[in-house]
Amino acid sequence: MPESTIEFRVRYAETDQMGVVYHTNYLIWCEMGRTELMRQLGATYAELERQGVYLVVSRAQIRFRNSAGYDDPVRVRTRLTRMRSRGVTFHYLVERAEGQRVLAEAETDLVCVDSSGSPRKLPGSIEELLDGALEPQIA
Amino acid sequence: MPESTIEFRVRYAETDQMGVVYHTNYLIWCEMGRTELMRQLGATYAELERQGVYLVVSRAQIRFRNSAGYDDPVRVRTRLTRMRSRGVTFHYLVERAEGQRVLAEAETDLVCVDSSGSPRKLPGSIEELLDGALEPQIA
Amino acid sequence: MPESTIEFRVRYAETDQMGVVYHTNYLIWCEMGRTELMRQLGATYAELERQGVYLVVSRAQIRFRNSAGYDDPVRVRTRLTRMRSRGVTFHYLVERAEGQRVLAEAETDLVCVDSSGSPRKLPGSIEELLDGALEPQIA
Amino acid sequence: MPESTIEFRVRYAETDQMGVVYHTNYLIWCEMGRTELMRQLGATYAELERQGVYLVVSRAQIRFRNSAGYDDPVRVRTRLTRMRSRGVTFHYLVERAEGQRVLAEAETDLVCVDSSGSPRKLPGSIEELLDGALEPQIA
Numbered sequence: 341m342p343e344s345t346i347e348f349r350v351r352y353a354e355t356d357q358m359g360v361v362y363h364t365n366y367l368i369w370c371e372m373g374r375t376e377l378m379r380q381l382g383a384t385y386a387e388l389e390r391q392g393v394y395l396v397v398s399r400a401q402i403r404f405r406n407s408a409g410y411d412d413p414v415r416v417r418t419r420l421t422r423m424r425s426r427g428v429t430f431h432y433l434v435e436r437a438e439g440q441r442v443l444a445e446a447e448t449d450l451v452c453v454d455s456s457g458s459p460r461k462l463p464g465s466i467e468e469l470l471d472g473a474l475e476p477q478i479a
Numbered sequence: 480m481p482e483s484t485i486e487f488r489v490r491y492a493e494t495d496q497m498g499v500v501y502h503t504n505y506l507i508w509c510e511m512g513r514t515e516l517m518r519q520l521g522a523t524y525a526e527l528e529r530q531g532v533y534l535v536v537s538r539a540q541i542r543f544r545n546s547a548g549y550d551d552p553v554r555v556r557t558r559l560t561r562m563r564s565r566g567v568t569f570h571y572l573v574e575r576a577e578g579q580r581v582l583a584e585a586e587t588d589l590v591c592v593d594s595s596g597s598p599r600k601l602p603g604s605i606e607e608l609l610d611g612a613l614e615p616q617i618a
Numbered sequence: 619m620p621e622s623t624i625e626f627r628v629r630y631a632e633t634d635q636m637g638v639v640y641h642t643n644y645l646i647w648c649e650m651g652r653t654e655l656m657r658q659l660g661a662t663y664a665e666l667e668r669q670g671v672y673l674v675v676s677r678a679q680i681r682f683r684n685s686a687g688y689d690d691p692v693r694v695r696t697r698l699t700r701m702r703s704r705g706v707t708f709h710y711l712v713e714r715a716e717g718q719r720v721l722a723e724a725e726t727d728l729v730c731v732d733s734s735g736s737p738r739k740l741p742g743s744i745e746e747l748l749d750g751a752l753e754p755q756i757a
Numbered sequence: 758m759p760e761s762t763i764e765f766r767v768r769y770a771e772t773d774q775m776g777v778v779y780h781t782n783y784l785i786w787c788e789m790g791r792t793e794l795m796r797q798l799g800a801t802y803a804e805l806e807r808q809g810v811y812l813v814v815s816r817a818q819i820r821f822r823n824s825a826g827y828d829d830p831v832r833v834r835t836r837l838t839r840m841r842s843r844g845v846t847f848h849y850l851v852e853r854a855e856g857q858r859v860l861a862e863a864e865t866d867l868v869c870v871d872s873s874g875s876p877r878k879l880p881g882s883i884e885e886l887l888d889g890a891l892e893p894q895i896a
Contacts, residue, residue, distance in 0.1 A: 348765070349789075349792075351785060351788065351789055352634055352635070352640070352788050352792065353634065353640050353642065353785045353788065355634050355635035356630055356631065356633050356634065356635070357528075357630070357633035357634070357635065357636075357637045357638075357687070357688055358533060358535070358635075359635045360635075362630070362631050363506070363536045363539065364503040364504075364506045364507055364631065365503075367502070367503045367506070368503055368768060368770045371768070371769050371770065372766075372768055375766075375769065375828065384828070385828070386826075386827050386828040389496075389827075394497060396497070396543070396546075397502045397543060398542065398543050399540075399541070399542050399543070400502065400539070400540070400541050401538075401539070401540045401541075402538065402539050402540075403537065403538050404535070404536060404537050404538065407535075407596065409635070409803070410635055410803050410806075411792065411801070411802070411803040457546065487626070488650075488653075490646060490649065490650055491649050491653065491773055491774070491779070492646045492649065492773065492779050492781065494773050494774040495769055495770065495772050495773065495774070496769070496772035496773070496774065496775075496776045496777075496826070496827055497774075498774045499774075501769070501770050503770065507629060507631045510629070510630050510631065511627075511629055514627075514630065514689065523689070524689070525687075525688050525689040528688075548664070548774070549664050549667075549774055550653065550662070550663070550664040635806075636811060636813070641784070641814045641817065642781040642782075642784045642785055643781075645780070645781045645784070646781055667774075672775060674775070674821070674824075675780045675821060676820065676821050677818075677819070677820050677821070678780065678817070678818070678819050679816075679817070679818045679819075680816065680817050680818075681815065681816050682813070682814060682815050682816065685813075685874065735824065
């Protein structure tokens with residue numbers, strides 16, 4: 341079960357007047373998490389786009405458990421949880437890097453499109469790479 | 480069934496290298512929509528915070544239907560769909576302002592907290608205002 | 619002396635934990651201001667890009683005078699102050715929409731490039747449109 | 758001449774439809790740079806704010822030299838270049854982490870205010886810490 345892990349500190353720009361991270365930033369962090377997972381699997385997303393393969397978010401769902409503040413160390417753990425011929429689903433756990441308190445849990449569906457935005461199949465080579473990263477399904 | 484409607488144009492900063500609006504911006508627009516709905520109901524959110532009443536997003540869900548580009552005119556229609564003693568649910572329809580093509584559909588749960596972040600009940604006066612804005616439930 | 623004027627309210631996402639607008643957002647607002655000025659002059663920037671003409675910020679300078687908070691009504695007044703064969707300079711006044719208190723004053727230089735990022739001259743038709751918008755120089 | 762160095766990769770959210778980093782993000786990176794420099798000097802900014810000492814950007818100036826794209830590794834080098842009793846000036850060099858190509862050069866003035874936004878002097882202990890980090894002035 342491959343999983344990527346990234347760590348970074350909360351930027352001042354990411355806080356809001358409630359004194360905590362503004363909620364939409366968590367989804368930006370999730371995208372950083374899947375960039376890293378794909379790199380780790382050997383399918384650098386920047387390279388994919390250069391080949392005309394785009395993964396577009398079609399659905400996002402996120403639950404916020406605890407808040408994070410400026411300069412807090414944060415960790416995002418990303419896994420690939422589902423694959424279809426034209427898309428993939430990622431799952432994210434955002435937690436404090438110290439103490440592992442869960443901050444948010446999210447899931448996003450992405451669909452594969454070409455440079456004109458039309459749906460297309462994932463290239464076979466990418467499908468194979470991602471397939472190997474899928475969580476084993478219990479029969 | 481009160482509904483707020485806001486219209487604005489996509490900012491250059493909101494686009495990404497795919498040439499369309501980066502997905503998390505839609506949730507920022509949703510927040511602008513509920514700011515407007517609350518103002519319309521007479522419960523200006525900025526004023527609420529000054530009284531120590533905060534509404535924090537605890538869950539967000541969004542489906543992306545079509546993309547929008549730089550300078551496109553966008554409309555967000557916001558409704559209050561559910562109320563609990565300590566929270567509320569809003570529903571959002573994001574569409575192109577010309578032609579009404581749906582861009583995204585979203586829902587967020589918000590919980591009421593005090594300035595220290597502890598859950599609290601909505602003030603009675605606010606509860607009444609919002610209650611009047613709730614969609615009628617069919618029996 | 620043509621000048622564009624835009625008005626909008628501060629978004630929650632634009633505040634930071636100091637309780638005011640995070641400073642870089644002012645430069646995003648400036649970009650909205652020049653989008654509007656160009657539209658007003660008949661040179662819609664989105665259309666320019668479709669023709670392979672890009673204006674890239676090469677320098678930005680901004681002075682912050684007063685802070686703005688969530689939901690505050692803001693006005694940005696934009697003027698074209700200088701033109702060169704390969705670039706233009708805009709000046710911005712950001713103020714509270716009620717009472718006209720100055721929030722910030724900024725200036726940006728933009729250079730003209732083609733789709734590959736190489737410097738190019740402004741198309742003659744655009745140069746003419748912008749030229750007419752230049753502030754008169756006192757002899 | 759103490760200098761902080763941070764490195765990170767460009768986020769997808771930071772790109773715009775020109776295919777490069779949207780310009781205002783560079784100033785967000787500068788703020789990350791000064792957060793790190795202050796931590797290194799022993800004056801964690803998050804801690805300063807908890808003591809009622811705020812540093813507010815009063816002026817920013819930035820020159821853009823080269824563009825950066827999604828996933829590019831970026832480095833920000835931050836130095837303290839000037840100190841006054843009520844404020845400080847930082848200088849930033851943003852460069853590609855591989856090859857050291859300069860992307861942007863920036864400078865920001867910050868003024869010290871209390872929690873109500875009124876100007877105040879830097880606490881003596883902080884002034885000392887920062888003073889030691891100042892670049893030596895050639896007589």
